[in-house]
Amino acid sequence: MxxxxxxxxASPYAYVASERIETLARSHGAxxxxxxxxxxxxxxRKSADGSPFQRATEAEHRYRxxxxxxxxIRNGLPLVWPTGFPRGSLLAMRTAxxxxxxxxxxxxxxxxxxANFVHDRDIAKTEVVADLIEACKRPSGSVLELAQSEENxxxxxxxxxxxxxxxxxxxxxxxxxxxxxxxxxxxxxxxEWLERER
Amino acid sequence: MxxxxxxxxASPYAYVASERIETLARSHGAxxxxxxxxxxxxxxRKSADGSPFQRATEAEHRYRxxxxxxxxIRNGLPLVWPTGFPRGSLLAMRTAxxxxxxxxxxxxxxxxxxANFVHDRDIAKTEVVADLIEACKRPSGSVLELAQSEENxxxxxxxxxxxxxxxxxxxxxxxxxxxxxxxxxxxxxxxEWLERER
Numbered sequence: 001m002x003x004x005x006x007x008x009x010a011s012p013y014a015y016v017a018s019e020r021i022e023t024l025a026r027s028h029g030a031x032x033x034x035x036x037x038x039x040x041x042x043x044x045r046k047s048a049d050g051s052p053f054q055r056a057t058e059a060e061h062r063y064r065x066x067x068x069x070x071x072x073i074r075n076g077l078p079l080v081w082p083t084g085f086p087r088g089s090l091l092a093m094r095t096a097x098x099x100x101x102x103x104x105x106x107x108x109x110x111x112x113x114x115a116n117f118v119h120d121r122d123i124a125k126t127e128v129v130a131d132l133i134e135a136c137k138r139p140s141g142s143v144l145e146l147a148q149s150e151e152n153x154x155x156x157x158x159x160x161x162x163x164x165x166x167x168x169x170x171x172x173x174x175x176x177x178x179x180x181x182x183x184x185x186x187x188x189x190x191x192e193w194l195e196r197e198r
Numbered sequence: 199m200x201x202x203x204x205x206x207x208a209s210p211y212a213y214v215a216s217e218r219i220e221t222l223a224r225s226h227g228a229x230x231x232x233x234x235x236x237x238x239x240x241x242x243r244k245s246a247d248g249s250p251f252q253r254a255t256e257a258e259h260r261y262r263x264x265x266x267x268x269x270x271i272r273n274g275l276p277l278v279w280p281t282g283f284p285r286g287s288l289l290a291m292r293t294a295x296x297x298x299x300x301x302x303x304x305x306x307x308x309x310x311x312x313a314n315f316v317h318d319r320d321i322a323k324t325e326v327v328a329d330l331i332e333a334c335k336r337p338s339g340s341v342l343e344l345a346q347s348e349e350n351x352x353x354x355x356x357x358x359x360x361x362x363x364x365x366x367x368x369x370x371x372x373x374x375x376x377x378x379x380x381x382x383x384x385x386x387x388x389x390e391w392l393e394r395e396r
Contacts, residue, residue: 046255057244059365063378070377074387167257179268180261185383189272 001194002031004175006168007109008039009093009123010086012068012079015113017172017184019077022106028191034105036096037171038160045164071184078118087116088124095129095147097156099136107136199392200229202373204366205307206237207291207321208284210266210277213311215370215382217275220304226389232303234294235369236358243362269382276316285314286322293327293345295354297334305334 005021007014025032056064065081072079092112099108111132115121121128130140146152167180174181174190177197181190203219205212223230254262263279270277290310297306309330313319319326328338344350365378372379372388375395379388 057367059362059367062365063367063380066377067380070387070391074390164257167260169255169257169261179264182261182265183383185381185387189268189383192272193268 001029001176001198002033003190003194004033004035004173006035006037006163006171006173006175007113008037008171009089009096009109009112009116010039011171012117013071013184014172015117016068016071016075016077017174017187018109018113020075020184020187021172021174024187024191028194030191030194032106034096034100034109035159035163036093036100036109036156037163037168037173038090038093038157039171040090041157041160042164042169046169080118080120082116082120084122084124087122089116091126091144091147092123092129092132094152094156095133095143097159098143098147098152099138101155102138104136104138108132111135199227199374199396200231201388201392202231202233202371204233204235204361204369204371204373205311206235206369207287207294207307207310207314208237209369210315211269211382212370213315214266214269214273214275215372215385216307216311218273218382218385219370219372222385222389226392228389228392230304232294232298232307233357233361234291234298234307234354235361235366235371236288236291236355237369238288239355239358240362240367244367278316278318280314280318282320282322285320287314289324289342289345290321290327290330292350292354293331293341295357296341296345296350297336299353300336302334302336306330309333 003025005017007018021032069079071077089112096105096109096112099105112123115128115132116123123129126144130144133140133143168175170182172182172184174187176190176194179190179193181187181193201223203215205216219230267277287310294303294307294310297303310321313326313330314321321327324342328342331338331341366373368380370380370382372385374388374392377388377391379385379391
């Protein structure tokens with residue numbers, strides 16, 4: 001069975017989940033469809049629905065930071081807080097959609113997450129995205145051209161719209177059949193559900 | 199070691215956690231301090247800080263409902279959605295503070311959570327709270343009087359203020375030493391941390 005893993009490179013929780021999902025999937029005999037989601041589009045839609053973007057309070061902000069640090073300790077993951085946060089990731093996200101269509105979605109997503117949250121590289125920069133494409137042994141010139149094509153932009157937006165239409169509102173989200181599981185803390189529960197549905 | 203479990207009777211996630219916390223604590227050799235938190239006070243403070251209360255979108259609302267239903271299935275817990283939601287729980291919360299001070303905090307909290315989320319009883323009503331006190335084999339008259347005394351109101355508010363001052367912003371929250379763990383999904387991680395700190 002295939003599950004979907006929805007992510008956005010801006011989210012440190014998605015980074016943590018991105019490092020855990022494949023091992024979990026393998027141990028449950030599942031494969032992963034790496035689906036980029038544009039959080040910006042989701043948030044814009046939310047505020048159009050009359051739900052204002054909620055600024056995290058100081059306490060929430062502190063909590064999340066500590067929570068993510070603990071999750072990295074717990075999972076043996078490296079973490080270097082990006083000196084820019086959040087970094088614009090539209091180009092990287094569009095490229096992630098191309099990579100998904102071409103079958104190297106996981107590899108590229110791992111590269112970008114690690115660049116942002118481990119190596120503190122500015123993933124908003126075209127030359128950094130190009131480097132990461134090359135690290136996946138793909139030709140950066142033609143991939144970037146494709147990523148920025150009208151055709152890809154449109155197909156990617158449609159893919160995001162479909163996600164919103166089925167109720168996805170944040171990242172990371174795992175989809176198992178018709179069930180959504182939101183948050184890194186839900187991965188185990190998602191795969192437990194998959195076993196239940198078998 | 200003792201951990202704190204912060205709850206509010208309005209929260210279905212706190213209900214789920216309230217049914218799981220003692221078993222987990224026992225299996226890790228810990229005891230639980232059952233601490234009522236007034237979510238209303240927390241939210242008022244938040245909006246005073248310029249962070250408006252965020253109305254959940256339709257999608258988020260649907261998700262949470264399903265999430266809680268799945269959590270109950272997963273944990274073998276009964277759930278009957280309250281026909282009134284959220285129910286005013288100020289009197290029950292004040293009583294929970296009295297119960298905590300008198301050493302029957304857990305018993306009373308379990309009674310109220312189950313009344314609200316299993317038996318669909320209106321926990322906003324004084325006679326229902328009285329019943330639940332009696333179910334704990336305590337005299338409802340004198341307990342209710344104490345719960346509504348100025349002294350108890352003041353002590354309870356101070357206890358809530360201290361929680362806010364140390365960074366608690368939601369329920370359920372588990373406190374292990376200096377570490378906060380927010381959300382029912384975090385219980386296992388909290389006790390894992392406790393083992394780490396030993």
